[in-house]
Amino acid sequence: MVLDAPGRPLRLADLPDPEPRPGQVLLDVHACGVCRTDLHLLDGEVDVPDPPVVPGHQIVGRVVAGDGFEPGTRVGVPWLGWTDGTCRFCRGGRENLCPQARFTGRDIDGGFAERAVADARFCFALPEGLDDLHVAPLLCAGLIGYRALRMAGDAERVGLYGFGASAHLLCQVAVWQGRRVFAFTRPGDAEGQAFARSLGAEWAGGSDEPPPEPLDAALIFAPAGPLVTTALRALERGGVVVCAGIHMSDIPSFPYEDLWLEREIRSVANLTRRDGEELLALAPRVPLRTTVTPYPLEWANEALDDLRHGRFEGAAVLRIR
Numbered sequence: 551m552v553l554d555a556p557g558r559p560l561r562l563a564d565l566p567d568p569e570p571r572p573g574q575v576l577l578d579v580h581a582c583g584v585c586r587t588d589l590h591l592l593d594g595e596v597d598v599p600d601p602p603v604v605p606g607h608q609i610v611g612r613v614v615a616g617d618g619f620e621p622g623t624r625v626g627v628p629w630l631g632w633t634d635g636t637c638r639f640c641r642g643g644r645e646n647l648c649p650q651a652r653f654t655g656r657d658i659d660g661g662f663a664e665r666a667v668a669d670a671r672f673c674f675a676l677p678e679g680l681d682d683l684h685v686a687p688l689l690c691a692g693l694i695g696y697r698a699l700r701m702a703g704d705a706e707r708v709g710l711y712g713f714g715a716s717a718h719l720l721c722q723v724a725v726w727q728g729r730r731v732f733a734f735t736r737p738g739d740a741e742g743q744a745f746a747r748s749l750g751a752e753w754a755g756g757s758d759e760p761p762p763e764p765l766d767a768a769l770i771f772a773p774a775g776p777l778v779t780t781a782l783r784a785l786e787r788g789g790v791v792v793c794a795g796i797h798m799s800d801i802p803s804f805p806y807e808d809l810w811l812e813r814e815i816r817s818v819a820n821l822t823r824r825d826g827e828e829l830l831a832l833a834p835r836v837p838l839r840t841t842v843t844p845y846p847l848e849w850a851n852e853a854l855d856d857l858r859h860g861r862f863e864g865a866a867v868l869r870i871r
């Protein structure tokens with residue numbers, strides 16, 4: 551499925567098999583998660599520098615050939631597809647901020663396809679215990695969410711704003727870590743709130759409701775800027791609002807008083823390989839359970855549309871073979 555230009559649906563196309571270059575693996579793609587970032591690419595809210603491109607950055611595949619892995623190995627390919635390894639961010643443990651970084655499904659053809667190539671150094675070995683469909687959402691929803699949770703520090707009371715693919719995984723991790731989770735859904739989404747409670751949230755309500763007690767951290771997964779000021783008002787002194795998405799509508803102005811007392815607002819960008827290794831090691835210990843809605847590859851547009859309108863719980867995943 552090919553993205554030709556923003557604003558147009560993805561196009562089903564028959565492309566030649568990609569050829570792995572030195573250091574790359576050729577993969578048979580088994581599954582690929584659908585992410586809100588894919589919607590931002592489709593809508594032109596995140597730039598695609600050199601279309602056409604095959605989207606998809608939560609790839610689960612088996613190695614067919616190439617360097618770095620034995621043929622047959624199951625690997626995962628995340629959003630971070632390549633970095634220069636030499637800039638001050640890469641050398642300082644923040645490869646997620648590499649100005650030269652190339653991203654899977656934006657700068658590099660991704661996993662909405664039967665075959666893909668990937669730089670072996672950026673592929674993850676995947677834990678057993680989760681099948682291809684159920685492990686796919688860990689590769690972005692899970693691990694960028696995990697990075698966001700890490701930015702919450704030792705926060706005990708964690709609010710999750712937007713209870714989709716990321717939050718349904720992070721809720722489980724946070725509860726397992728001994729934190730208390732407060733889940734915020736679209737107002738009136740009783741099903742989503744019940745889903746959050748079933749995953750360990752001690753309270754769930756609409757994003758227009760205040761939590762029953764102040765939050766030490768608020769993680770925002772929905773792309774709505776007004777949630778930033780809402781979450782800020784829900785914070786305990788010294789708390790932090792972490793924005794986990796790549797794009798958000800404008801944030802309204804707010805009185806300084808809401809930020810006073812060392813409250814913080816920050817974003818989380820991309821991932822490092824360390825984030826992925828940590829989350830994938832933790833997944834079987836929690837153990838993380840993913841809720842997925844599968845779609846055939848050629849239904850990628852329908853999956854994106856359902857994501858846009860919040861028509862499923864958990865994560866959408868393309869089942870490819």
Ligand SMILES: [Zn+2]
Pocket residue numbers: 633634635636637638639640641645647648649650651
């Ligand atoms: Zn770099």
Ligand SMILES: [Zn+2]
Pocket residue numbers: 585586587588607629690691
């Ligand atoms: Zn993503």
